[in-house]
Amino acid sequence: MHSAATKNISSHDGPDSAAMGAVKVLIAAGGTGGHVYPAIAIADALQDSRADTEILFVGTKSHMEWEVVAKAGYDITSIWISGFHRRFTLKNLLFPIKLGTSIVQSFATVKKYNPDVVISCGGYVAGPVGWVAGKMGIPLIIQEQNSYPGVTNRILGKKAVRIFTAFADAEKYFPTDKVKLAGNPTRKSLSIKDRNEALQTFEFNSDKKTLLILGGSGGAKSINEAMQQNINRLHNELDLQIIWQCGKRYFDKLNSKIDTTAFSHLRLKDFIHDMPAAYAAADLVISRAGALSCSELALTGKPSILVPSPNVAGDHQTKNARSMVENGAAELLTDDELNDKLINTVKEIINNDQKLDSMNKAAKQLARPDAANEIATEIVELVKSK
Known part of the structure; x- marks a missing residue:
C-alpha cells in the first residue's frame, strides 16, 4: 500500500x-x-x-x-x-x-x-x-x-x-x-453522482422508480424478512427497481431462497461498495436509523422509511428517526409493524412525486x-x- x-x-x-x-x-x-x-x-x-x-x-x-x-x-x-x-x-x-x-x-x-x-x-x-x-x-x-x-x-x-x-x-x-x-x-462523494449514470451502473431504466434497501453494514434481519415476504409485490405489483443490500451474513441464505432470475429489476447485494451510485439511483430508501445513515440520507436528500433497530444502547436509533420524521424527511416503521405496513407505506410515498419532493427538501435542510x-x-x- x-x-x-x-x-x-x-x-x-x-x-x-x-x-x-x-x-x-x-x-x-x-x-x-x-x-x-x-x-x-x-x-x-x-x-x-x-x-x-x-x-x-x-x-x-x-x-x-x-x-x-x-x-x-x-x-x-x-x-x-x-x-x-x-x-x-x-x-x-x-x-x-x-x-x-x-x-x-x-x-x-x-x-x-x-x-x-x-x-x-x-x-x-x-x-x-x-x-x-x-x-x-x-x-x-x-x-x-x-x-x-x-x-x-x-x-x-x-x-x-x-x-x-x-x-x-x-x-x-x-x-x-x-x-x-x-x-x-x-463521504463528500455521495451527492455528486449523476442519476442516469447511476441507473446504468445497476442496468436500470429511468422510467421506473427505484427502491434502495439498507440494513447497515451488517444487514438487518427484520428488514430482510419483510423484503423476502414482500419482494413479489414490490417488484411486480408496484413495478419497482430494487437495490437490496442484505448484509454478508444473510446473503447466501436469501440468494438460495429467492429466485433472483425471476425478478429482472432486483439487485440483491451482500454489500454495496458504490454507495454514491446507489443513493443517486434511489427515489426512496428503506433503512435502519443509525446516525451515519441518517446523515447520509440528509446529505443526499433522499426520502426514507426508517426502521430503528431495537437492539441498540439508549434506543438512540428511534431518537434519530423521530428527528427525521418531525422535520418531514422520513416515515417511521417499527420492526413489529414492518411486514404489515411495508407495501402501503412504500406505495404512498414512491408514487407521490409531490411528497417525494417535499421529503427531499426537508432532508437537505437537516444536512451538515x-x-x-x-x-x-x-x-x-x-x-x-x-
Missing part, C-alpha cells in the same frame, strides 16, 4: 503548514460503517486541508474496517480486541486476555508512530488506543456519531481534549466544556455537509497550538 501521506495531494498548503511540518494523525475506528466511514471522511478532510498530513488507522482484521480503510487508500494496522457480551458466552473468557494484549499492542503502535493527535471514532478498537494516548499525554479527540454515545467514547470522554458530537442530546454524557456540536462527517472540514480545521489548529 502506498503511504497515506501521498493521498489527495493538493495545493492547499499555506505558509503555516510549511513552517509547521507534517501532522501525524492516528485514527481508531472499527466494527461498523457508522464508526468507520465518519473516520474516513475526517481523514479525507485533513488531507484536503494539509496535503502532507500522515494518517494511520487502527482497527481489527476481523471487521469491515480492514477492507474499507484500505480501499479508501489509507494504511491500517491491527490490534486484537472484541466486545464483551452482556450474556455469558465462552468468548467472554477470552476478553481479559484480549484487553491486555490490545493495550500492549496499542502502546507499541502509539510509541512507534508517535502521532501528534489521536482520534477516536468509536468501536471496541478505540478503547485501548484512546486509553494509551491519554496515558502518554497525546491529545485525544473524540467524534461521537450518536445521540446516546457508545461505551468506548463515554469512557474516553474524560481524557479527551475535544469531543465533536452529531446530536445535541449527546452532550450530557460528556464534560460539557469539551463538547462541540458539529454533525456527522459524511461541512462537518468533516469543520472537525479537520479544529484538529489542525489544536496541533499548531501544542
Whole structure:
C-alpha cells in the first residue's frame, strides 16, 4: 500500500503548514460503517486541508474496517480486541486476555508512530488506543456519531481534549466544556453522482422508480424478512427497481431462497461498495436509523422509511428517526409493524412525486455537509497550538 501521506495531494498548503511540518494523525475506528466511514471522511478532510498530513488507522482484521480503510487508500494496522457480551458466552473468557494484549499492542503502535493527535471514532478498537494516548499525554479527540454515545467514547470522554458530537442530546454524557456540536462527517462523494449514470451502473431504466434497501453494514434481519415476504409485490405489483443490500451474513441464505432470475429489476447485494451510485439511483430508501445513515440520507436528500433497530444502547436509533420524521424527511416503521405496513407505506410515498419532493427538501435542510472540514480545521489548529 502506498503511504497515506501521498493521498489527495493538493495545493492547499499555506505558509503555516510549511513552517509547521507534517501532522501525524492516528485514527481508531472499527466494527461498523457508522464508526468507520465518519473516520474516513475526517481523514479525507485533513488531507484536503494539509496535503502532507500522515494518517494511520487502527482497527481489527476481523471487521469491515480492514477492507474499507484500505480501499479508501489509507494504511491500517491491527490490534486484537472484541466486545464483551452482556450474556455469558465462552468468548467472554477470552476478553481479559484480549484487553491486555490490545493495550500492549496499542502502546507499541502509539510509541512507534508517535502521532501528534489521536482520534477516536468509536468501536471496541478505540478503547485501548484512546486509553494509551491519554496515558502518554497525546491529545485525544473524540467524534461521537450518536445521540446516546457508545461505551468506548463515554469512557474516553474524560481524557479527551475535544469531543465533536452529531446530536445535541449527546452532550450530557460528556464534560460539557469539551463538547462541540458539529454533525456527522459524511463521504463528500455521495451527492455528486449523476442519476442516469447511476441507473446504468445497476442496468436500470429511468422510467421506473427505484427502491434502495439498507440494513447497515451488517444487514438487518427484520428488514430482510419483510423484503423476502414482500419482494413479489414490490417488484411486480408496484413495478419497482430494487437495490437490496442484505448484509454478508444473510446473503447466501436469501440468494438460495429467492429466485433472483425471476425478478429482472432486483439487485440483491451482500454489500454495496458504490454507495454514491446507489443513493443517486434511489427515489426512496428503506433503512435502519443509525446516525451515519441518517446523515447520509440528509446529505443526499433522499426520502426514507426508517426502521430503528431495537437492539441498540439508549434506543438512540428511534431518537434519530423521530428527528427525521418531525422535520418531514422520513416515515417511521417499527420492526413489529414492518411486514404489515411495508407495501402501503412504500406505495404512498414512491408514487407521490409531490411528497417525494417535499421529503427531499426537508432532508437537505437537516444536512451538515461541512462537518468533516469543520472537525479537520479544529484538529489542525489544536496541533499548531501544542
